[in-house]
Amino acid sequence: MALGATIHTFDVQLADVDRGRYESLTLRVARHPSETDAFMVTRLLAYCLEYEPGIAFSEGIAATDEPAVLVRDDTGRMVAWIEVGAPDAERLHRGAKLADRAAVYTHRDPSKVAAAWAGKRIHRAEEIPLVSFDPGFVDDVAGVLERRNAMTISITERHAYLELNGSSFSTGIHEQRAG
Template identity: 65%
Template sequence: MAIGATMHTFEVQLADVDRGVYEDLSLRVAQHPSETDAYMITRVLAYCLEYEEGITFSAGGVSTGEEPAILVKDLTGLITAWIEVGAPDAQRLHLGSKRADRAAIYTHRDPAKLLSAWRGKTIHQAEDIRFRSFDSVFIDEAVRCLTRRNTMSVSVTEGQIYLELNGTNLETQFSEHAIE
């Protein structure tokens, strides 16, 4: 018998000053058995940093052949944003960039290794893809704070992220990278 997903809840207060987005979110996040805690917290942060009307997690929690980890659809069902988490391959980025108006990547992995793996590969409008990475120490500290039921406050100002997760305060600045 296959092991099922573990459900986590996040009560999030989001204040993204950089984008003018202020929301209270109740997220039910299914963690796939193969998904690490670091991947899941990166996925939740990416959801918050990309939050807009129509955003949703993919059905399985992790990227599948048909969908990224997070996507945004308009009212007609068209994909407007393709948001990858972790270490997607160049072919997935190419597909996502072609299928959506915009694409983004959020990772907790070494961005230099990802950029190296993508170098020389065909990626549709690579220069327009937003690629952000989080400091691994920040992600590790956030993972230590995770429980099945989480309260979280995410504030973003001038690229600085202030995270309060279950009573622990963390901060980091995400790094932006250009895909060549």
């Protein structure tokens, strides 16, 4: 955890019907002072939507050689490189080469994120999903964050239903390819 980070705890009930994942999770998420609440919420959503054994948050801003979220197999080999925000093409290229698969989750305008990659070399770009949510969704969720959070998230037919600290939200989960 980064020095000066604010720790947020999430008790999560995850029901991902699309992938057949049902879990109860307790997550401690460190938010660096330079990280926005929207970025942290997007990291949390990426973790939940990508959940599988071996998933973990990286050390955040301090981990310049790792993505925001990653998945390792039992041997420690990185199998998924999951970026958040708007990573540059070079970083995404490196991640796609290091892991079996890569993905990007963004709280920004996905067309602007993808435009920054146009014409740049990204390994297996056509296989990398760029995942976004309905406009305003991430900011609305960030608006009800507390230090301790109770969260239920259900995903079905590429739609997420989220309850956080007594407030309910829903969003489409939009996906396009990086290349």
